Amino acid sequence: MLRGDSENQLVRTFRPRRRRLGAEMDDVYQRLIDRWSIDEDGDRFHPREVFGDASTTILEIGCGRGDLVVSYARGHRNDSLMAIDVHTRGIANILAGIEAHGLVNVRVVEGDAQVFVGRLAPGSIDEIWVFFPDPWPKARHRNRRLLRDDLIGALTRPLKVGGVLRLATDSADYARWAASAIGNSGRFSEPIGERPVWRIETVFERRAREEGRATIDVRWTRVAADD
Known part of the structure; x- marks a missing residue:
């Protein structure tokens, strides 16, 4: 686990929001969460334990409403995706997509990516996606x-050398901040600067566009292993 400096507590990178699911989505969540989820915490885990030898293994940190995960998984069924988020609604939406489209290449993690x-x-991991993280301005x-x-x-320790880290944000300040930290x-x-052709416009991006904020897409390739 990654700990903050204050009283051995995690420094939360998200705003806790707990919204009740409607009856239909709650049913989806209750029926499917155990089958398609990976525990946030526990023993050392390798994705091949659930996916086998997938061609590409992807971790999305903060999946929002889950639209991109479902869209990508439908079009890239030989790739495997793990989507982590603290908000139950997005997790439930992905579970609904798994059921609706017969997806077997997706798992969800309901919890904190830092853990x-x-x-x-x-x-x-071959790719890590961080799309529209909270900018904390x-x-x-x-x-x-x-x-x-x-x-x-x-956060990037699981990423293999030659693997890709992708960021999308509508905050130029956040993009500069991230580029400095990663560098x-x-x-x-x-x-x-590269927007992948498969990255569909999500609700968050559309809202930013309508409010006049441009999206910045950046990718980095991992070139060095941990010491």
Whole structure:
């Protein structure tokens, strides 16, 4: 587990929101969560334990409503995806997509990425996606940002050398902040601006576009292993 400096507690990178599911989605969640989920915490875990030898193994940190996960999984059935989020609604939406489209290449993790990455075997992930993370724009909250100097190493430890880290954000300040932290880690190539063709427009991105904020897509390639 990754611990913050204060009283051995995690520095939360998300805003807790607990909304009740409607009856239909609650039924989906209750029926499917045990079958398609991976525990947040526990013994060392390698994705091949559930996926076998997938061509590409992806971890999305913060899946939002889950639209991208379902869309990508439908079009790339030889790839495997793990989607982690603390909010039950997005997890339930993915479970509904798994059932509706007969997907077997997706697992969900309901919990904190700072905990889950500690379970993952080093070098077990091909891509990590961080799309539209909470920008925490106020200066006093920047220690809660996900892509920051003291978390980059731990969050990306499961990423293999040659693996890809992708970021999408509508905050230019966050993009600069993340680029600095990732560059300071010494583990990654120079950033490349690239929007993948499969990254559909989500509700969050559409809202940003309608409010006049441009989206910034960046990717980095891991070039160095941990010391």
